[in-house]
């Protein structure tokens with residue numbers, strides 16, 4: 001008999017690692033997963049912010065862990081993955097959410113800034129997926145969700161100068177599709193979410209500066225809010241998406257429609 005739909009979305013007892021889960025969109029997706037029963041591992045460079053978010057999310061009745069981890073550092077990633085496996089005994093879900101941006105005209109973009117963005121957004125996604133894959137592949141199950149952006153789908157006008165960010169997020173989409181093709185045989189679903197504009201620490205200055213211009217281009221007439229990513233994350237983390245892989249789920253209020 002087919003599984004009940006509520007059961008398909010249920011994440012009770014599952015273990016999810018969320019990079020950059022301390023704030024912004026990572027924190028929102030962590031809350032969504034915890035509300036569906038998942039235990040959480042939050043990691044980012046600033047451990048105190050992860051600990052605070054972990055403490056708050058524990059109130060939802062799930063177990064949480066917080067680690068300091070720079071996604072540019074393979075040793076720190078390995079440590080988070082190993083500690084998760086030894087403390088929880090399983091890893092079901094990875095959300096590669098940690099991200100950064102650098103604004104500068106193409107002509108002036110410094111190599112170190114380009115590298116920082118690519119290494120965080122794209123290489124970090126590769127390194128974390130590789131480390132988690134070592135646990136998921138033998139178990140023949142797992143969900144990897146990569147946070148791309150609508151910036152990864154197309155270019156932007158000259159007012160928005162962040163070519164490294166666009167390149168990295170486009171790379172995340174190609175990485176997602178290729179990894180989905182490679183790890184389908186292991187029953188691991190690999191998907192991406194491409195958010196539009198959500199006011200967060202990273203985006204708030206750009207949004208404030210361009211508020212009216214951006215809003216005119218969003219059919220739903222608003223920016224993303226505190227719950228707008230929860231459903232997409234829960235869907236891609238749960239059994240409800242078991243036949244979905246290599247997909248890019250756009251959550252942008254219609255901006256790219």
Ligand SMILES: NC(=O)c1ccc[n+]([C@@H]2O[C@H](COP(=O)([O-])OP(=O)(O)OC[C@H]3O[C@@H](n4cnc5c(N)ncnc54)[C@H](OP(=O)(O)O)[C@@H]3O)[C@@H](O)[C@H]2O)c1
Nearest residue numbers: 020024025044045046070071098099149197198200201202
């Ligand atoms: N906000 C938007 O409009 C929007 C739209 C499309 C896509 N996105 C994507 O959504 C993701 C989350 O962004 P956000 O808007 O929520 O930004 P945010 O509020 O600035 O949060 C970024 C998170 O990533 C962590 N982080 C940054 N660099 C890291 C590193 N090297 N290693 C580990 N963690 C790192 C930060 O913590 P630490 O600083 O402590 O490391 C923080 O937890 C990013 O991938 C971003 O590109 C955002």
